[in-house]
Amino acid sequence: MTGVPVPGPGALGAEDVTVVVNGRTLVDRVSLHVAPGEVLALVGPNGAGKSTLLRTFYRVLRPTSGHVLLDGEDVWRMPGKRLAQRLAAVLQETAGDFELTVYEVVAMGRTPHKRAFEGDDAEDRDIIMGSLEELDVAALAQAPFDRLSGGEKQRVLIARALAQRTGTMVLDEPTNHLDLRHQLDALRLVRRVGVTAVIALHDLNLAASFCDRICVLDGGRVVATGTPQAVLTRDLLAEVYRVEAEVSRHPGTGIPQITVVPDARRDGRPVERG
Ligand code: ADP
Ligand code: MG
Numbered sequence: 001m002t003g004v005p006v007p008g009p010g011a012l013g014a015e016d017v018t019v020v021v022n023g024r025t026l027v028d029r030v031s032l033h034v035a036p037g038e039v040l041a042l043v044g045p046n047g048a049g050k051s052t053l054l055r056t057f058y059r060v061l062r063p064t065s066g067h068v069l070l071d072g073e074d075v076w077r078m079p080g081k082r083l084a085q086r087l088a089a090v091l092q093e094t095a096g097d098f099e100l101t102v103y104e105v106v107a108m109g110r111t112p113h114k115r116a117f118e119g120d121d122a123e124d125r126d127i128i129m130g131s132l133e134e135l136d137v138a139a140l141a142q143a144p145f146d147r148l149s150g151g152e153k154q155r156v157l158i159a160r161a162l163a164q165r166t167g168t169m170v171l172d173e174p175t176n177h178l179d180l181r182h183q184l185d186a187l188r189l190v191r192r193v194g195v196t197a198v199i200a201l202h203d204l205n206l207a208a209s210f211c212d213r214i215c216v217l218d219g220g221r222v223v224a225t226g227t228p229q230a231v232l233t234r235d236l237l238a239e240v241y242r243v244e245a246e247v248s249r250h251p252g253t254g255i256p257q258i259t260v261v262p263d264a265r266r267d268g269r270p271v272e273r274g
Contacts, residue, residue, distance in 0.1 A: 009036040009196040010071045010086055010168040012057070017066035019052050019220075026052045028220040029066070034196055036167075041207035042200045044217035045241060050172070050200040051092060053217070057170045057198065058089040070168060084112035088161035090154075090171040102148070102156050103141040106131055109163030131163040134189055136182065150177035158186055168196040175206065208232055208256050216240060232256045 012034045019027040027049045034040045042050045055061040057068050059075055068075045075083055088109070100108075109131070110124045120128070132138040135155040140148065145156060154177050161169055169190065175183040183203075187210040190197050201207045207214050208228035216224040216231060218240045224231045229249075237245045237258065244261045 008167050009194060011036050011069075012087075012168055012170075012196055012198060013069045014053065014056070015067045015069060017053065017056055017063045017068060019049075019056060019061060020064040021052075026220050027056070027063075030217070030220075030222055031066075032198075032215055032222065032225065034198055036196055037194055038213065039191060039197045039199065039211045041211035041214045042198055042217060043202070043204060043207055043214055044223075048217040049220040050217055052220075054089070054091065054170045054172050054198065054200060058087065058091060059083065060091065081112050084164065084166075086166050087168045087170065088164040088166040089169065090157050090161050090174050092172045092176075100145050101142050102132070102137060102145055103128065105145050105156055106159045106163050109160040109165075112164060127163050127165065131159040134162060135159040136185065151179065151182060154178060155182060155186070158189075162189070162193065166195065169198075171197065171199045173200050173202065175201065175203065204232060204237075204258050208258075228256050229254065232258060 014030050014032045017027055017030045018025065030049075030053060032040075042053065044050055052061060056063045057075065059080075062076060070078070070083070070087055075087070106128050107120060107124070110120060110127065129138065129141075132141055135158055137152060137155050137159060140152060140156075145153065148156065154174060158171070158174055161171070171190070174186055178186060183206060187199075187206060190199065191210060199207075199211065201211075211228065213226060214224075214228050214231045215222060216236065223240060224236060232247055234245060234247055237243055237247070244263070246259045246261055247256050248259065249256055
């Protein structure tokens with residue numbers, strides 16, 4: 001892509017963050033520190049509080065107590081434009097209601113770098129087209145965003161975050177709706193651009209393959225944080241997900257890989273024994 005300077009990756013942290021909504025504690029005293037350039041997976045069952053926590057990072061939801069810090073600065077005290085120059089988000093509720101073309105959605109990523117009403121220059125157009133190409137959606141540039149499939153929309157939203165050229169990203173289930181090829185491409189891209197990233201993921205094997213560390217949330221609390229090897233154990237999967245699973249290690253990389261053990265009685269299919 002172009003040689004536009006990119007802000008360096010930031011240190012992102014949650015300090016004792018609690019979110020209470022209507023008397024319910026959705027995030028409970030979460031502390032989390034992500035080093036510059038580190039990629040951290042946020043995992044946990046449905047309703048664990050992953051999206052709620054990520055929304056506090058991108059200032060959609062104010063923590064009831066605690067702080068979210070980017071390079072030591074409280075994001076809730078930063079001017080919005082400055083935050084948007086340094087932190088990009090791919091959040092789930094962004095989808096829908098865009099009467100814009102794909103190109104225009106991705107061009108929104110350039111807004112934090114411009115003055116009001118300033119148009120896109122050649123460099124912006126290069127960045128926008130480069131981002132569309134990276135996410136394999138350049139052919140859709142003139143298509144209305146609303147007409148795209150779920151997976152295409154998701155890739156456009158990642159392209160928009162990429163066009164924002166920030167050093168830090170939060171992504172809420174960015175691989176949702178993506179086919180395997182595009183899942184791998186999206187996560188490889190996050191690694192390749194060298195940003196600090198917090199990524200909510202459901203696929204634990206993808207999390208283990210692409211992320212430096214994994215943080216497991218359950219009931220709004222952090223129940224484990226560490227390398228995939230340290231965190232993804234049989235006991236943790238049984239306790240947090242209530243599944244019986246085998247954890248093996250890839251012979252070359254040592255990366256843990258999870259295989260759910262079929263339950264012949266419940267799943268209604270025979271278990272091969274050999
Ligand atoms: P996850 O992303 O891990 O699946 P969420 O952060 O979306 O979990 O949700 C955590 C819990 O908070 C869920 O039980 C959800 O129903 C609840 N929740 C989320 N948003 C709100 C809200 N605005 N008001 C009340 N409850 C909410
Ligand atoms: Mg969620």
